[in-house]
Amino acid sequence: MDRPFIFINSAMSADGKLSTKERKQVKISGKLDFERMDELRAQADAIMVGIGTVLADDPSLTVKSPERKAARKAAGKSENPVRIIIDSAARTPLDADIFKKGEGLRIIAVSNSAPAEKIKSLEEKARVIKTGDFKVNLPELAVLLKEMGINTLMVEGGATLNWGMLSAGLVDEVYTFVGNLIIGGKTAPTFTDGEGFTEAELLGLELLSAEKIEDGILLKWKIKGKK
Numbered sequence: 452m453d454r455p456f457i458f459i460n461s462a463m464s465a466d467g468k469l470s471t472k473e474r475k476q477v478k479i480s481g482k483l484d485f486e487r488m489d490e491l492r493a494q495a496d497a498i499m500v501g502i503g504t505v506l507a508d509d510p511s512l513t514v515k516s517p518e519r520k521a522a523r524k525a526a527g528k529s530e531n532p533v534r535i536i537i538d539s540a541a542r543t544p545l546d547a548d549i550f551k552k553g554e555g556l557r558i559i560a561v562s563n564s565a566p567a568e569k570i571k572s573l574e575e576k577a578r579v580i581k582t583g584d585f586k587v588n589l590p591e592l593a594v595l596l597k598e599m600g601i602n603t604l605m606v607e608g609g610a611t612l613n614w615g616m617l618s619a620g621l622v623d624e625v626y627t628f629v630g631n632l633i634i635g636g637k638t639a640p641t642f643t644d645g646e647g648f649t650e651a652e653l654l655g656l657e658l659l660s661a662e663k664i665e666d667g668i669l670l671k672w673k674i675k676g677k678k
């Protein structure tokens with residue numbers, strides 16, 4: 452394959468929301484699911500999020516467990532996977548947590564229309580990759596990441612990036628932890644936002660497993676393609 456193996460991991464409420472209508476992060480996962488997520492991070496070559504998630508949550512995207520970080524080191528890797536932000540207009544704040552916490556390469560993927568001055572500042576903190584005229588070209592980026600040696604890519608949302616990746620046919624598997632709460636709100640981000648598929652374009656899935664974790668359920672899906 453000329454791109455990495457790509458999976459999305461997300462936690463959503465029982466009504467399919469990723470966060471509240473104010474885009475405020477909610478604790479959907481319990482301790483065990485956060486551990487599972489940390490293990491996925493530790494096994495991945497890279498983690499990707501959209502700029503919306505950075506602006507809303509300011510995540511560090513680091514591996515949390517000292518044992519997992521040590522295991523990565525022992526295997527000759529950096530403590531953290533490569534951390535990638537999809538950021539067409541180069542809006543990533545220079546004091547974002549992703550720059551402050553943990554070691555390892557950061558990549559900011561921007562479009563050709565991102566402001567040059569901001570790109571220059573970001574280049575002091577990260578590798579900046581330019582693709583696409585006004586919006587990051589995700590398929591082109593995926594090929595570049597593979598060429599850099601990234602074989603396994605974990606996408607951690609949010610709703611718009613999930614749509615971008617799924618609609619471009621770039622996702623192999625989807626892992627959704629469904630937690631024991633209702634968030635509601637027609638403007639609250641769902642697992643997949645974006646413009647949505649028409650009936651003729653619907654994406655078919657194969658259920659790989661369903662596992663009860665604490666008071667929620669983890670669903671693992673394989674993307675089968677057009678339904």
Ligand SMILES: NC(=O)C1=CN([C@@H]2O[C@H](COP(=O)(O)OP(=O)(O)OC[C@H]3O[C@@H](n4cnc5c(N)ncnc54)[C@H](O)[C@@H]3O)[C@@H](O)[C@H]2O)C=CC1
Pocket residue numbers: 460461462463468469470471474475476477479500501502503504505507508537538539540586587588589607608609610611612613614615616640644
């Ligand atoms: N519960 C969970 O597992 C997670 C929840 N979230 C929540 O999701 C929300 C953020 O989601 P969104 O606002 O949808 O932002 P997002 O994180 O999906 O970022 C979207 C942005 O990515 C950029 N982008 C650039 N090129 C793109 C392309 N080709 N395709 C798609 N996007 C492209 C655009 O600027 C777009 O606005 C936050 O409220 C956050 O808390 C985020 C991650 C995980």
Ligand SMILES: Nc1nc(O)c(N)c(N[C@@H]2O[C@H](COP(=O)(O)O)[C@@H](O)[C@H]2O)n1
Pocket residue numbers: 460461462476477478479480481485488500504508509510511512513607608
């Ligand atoms: N898997 C999962 N479960 C939840 O309950 C969540 N609220 C999230 N949120 C996402 O996790 C990221 C935080 O990363 P750091 O702890 O800062 O490394 C961030 O992207 C949230 O949106 N995920």
